[in-house]
Amino acid sequence: MTTALGALLTNDLVGITRGRFFPLPARSAAMEKGCGWVPANLGLTPFDEIAADNPWGCTGDLRLLPDPQTRFLSRRLGDGALDGMLCDITTLEGTPWYGCGRSFLKAALSDLENEFGLVLQGAFEMEFQIQGASWGTAPAFSLQAMRRADTMCRDLVDALTDIGAAPEIILPEYGQDQFELACAPRPGLQAADKAVLVREVVREVARLHGHRATFTPKLQPDGVGNGLHIHFSFLDATDGTPVTYDPAHPHGVSAQCGQFVAGIVRHMPALMVMCAPTVVSYLRLVPHHWSAAYSSFGALNREAALRICPIAPHADPARAFNIEFRPTDGTASPYWALGCLVRAGLEGLRQRLPTPPLLSGDPDALSEAERAQSGITRLPATLGAALDCFLSDHVVRQWFDPVLIEGIRTAKKCEMDKTRDWSPENICEQYARIY
Incomplete structure (x- = not known):
């Protein structure tokens, strides 16, 4: 034995x-x-x-x-x-x-509760693709696509249920052998904990079925992307009342939620070094791919980096109302990514920033003057540009120990040096082996 x-x-x-x-x-x-x-x-x-x-x-x-x-x-x-x-x-x-991402997130959530009486509820929606399956092709989102993977998906749901992370939904997505999995909202730290474990369980179940699951942001340069969308809402720390929605405010965004969102929009370019932390991340963050290439806020708009999510019929809007952050991908740590969103949101709350204007349509279709008028900025297009945004944002830098900042700088430079001469195809192939 x-x-x-x-x-x-x-x-x-x-x-x-x-x-x-x-x-x-x-x-x-x-x-x-x-x-x-x-x-x-x-x-x-x-x-x-x-x-x-x-x-x-x-x-x-x-x-x-x-x-x-x-x-x-x-x-x-x-x-x-x-x-x-x-x-x-x-x-x-x-x-x-x-340098502990879990402690970083805990401290940010504690500040949110102690300073503003808000408890963040979070949920991670993740996309992944299966490699090595002999299923053949099937239409996107179809019953065929789901049934051909039925045994693997049932085993996956069972294993996730064992660890207390039963998904709310699992579905075949738009891409080849691509799936999406979403878990129920939980207090922020628990949501990040479960997100870490879900990825490992997905990989294990796929392996046991003779396949390989990859969360890489891009499996092929011209293929669909895999995202890690972060949903959040707020409860009053005293009585648990939902406080994200307020019908008296435009589009139902409460004053505190709007301030929180404004902080994220303002500092979003600097957050990308944690939310899209690898070279391959930036093959996904391009216009017209529903992956959010601009720092913007929208309603029911998948080109917006932050969007107000739809509410199901007959649902209580106060409890169902939530905001989705879309630029993050599966190379990011759920702890560092969510922790940075909370820190940026805290800056918006402290400064009582106004709710950003809602983006209508594709931001890439706007002129530069129109984007500037709405406070919409292009997110970094490379890891190097993201690192520059991070290092130049003095507010964001204050959240991190100087030694950690230097560690991030040297690690990103090392990664960029290694991949500098790689083709997009090779970048996708190499990162898919890891993620």
Whole structure:
């Protein structure tokens, strides 16, 4: 009889879940002490390279400290159960480390509640594609496309249900062998935790069916993109009343929600280094692809980076009303991406920024003067441009420790240097192997 293993996991700046493993008989010790971690691990590029000039070097020690409330277990994944916990990265003294995305998100959510009495509810809607299947072709969104993958999808729903992340919906999408999966809204930290785990379970179920699931933003340069859409709404921290919707305000956007959205719109170009953190991300963020190439706010508009989502008939608008952030993709960490949205939203709340004007139609069809009048700006078109926006936004830089900023800079430069001479086709191929 073999010894089962458990996992202590974290999710890094480029959305890769990494960690350590322990024999399950030693669970009590693992829960109490966690395990060792290394600062330079945060400097890893998607290609597992660490920039020679990264700020951490060979020094320093940290701990992965598990949160027992995040324990997950599914026995439906082949011979070995998927068992483990998500962790905070801490110093040796047990205090949060500045490079821990989960701690970054927790602190931002705490500030939102303490300063403005708002509790964020979040949900992640993710797209992925299956490689290696011999299903043949089927029309987009069709019953044929769903039925040919029925066994895999049923196994996926069962495994996700085991870990407390049963999807609200799973469907065949527009792209070749592309699927979309959406989970129910949860408090912000729980939503990010589940998003991390859902991606790993999807990969495991696909592997056990002889396929490969990829969340890469682009599988082919001219193909459809895979996004990681982040939905959010707000509850009053005192009594749990929904406060995102207000019928007295234009389009139902409450004053606080509008201020929060305005902060995101203002700082969105700088957020892309966390929300679209890899070279391949920018093959997706182009006009006319429903992936949001401009920093804008719209209603029922898939070219808007932030959009008011539709409300189902007979639904309570106060509870169903939510905002969707569309530029994020599957190379992003749910912790860092959502944490940055909250931090930007806090800036809008503190400054009482006015709700941005609603975009009507395709922003790329507007003239530069029309976009400028509406406060619509083009998002960075490359990772290098995104890094420049990040480094030049002094408000956003204040959210991060200077050493972390330098770590981000050196890691992105290392990634860009490696891929500089690659063709778009090679970029897509290489990132699909990782994500």
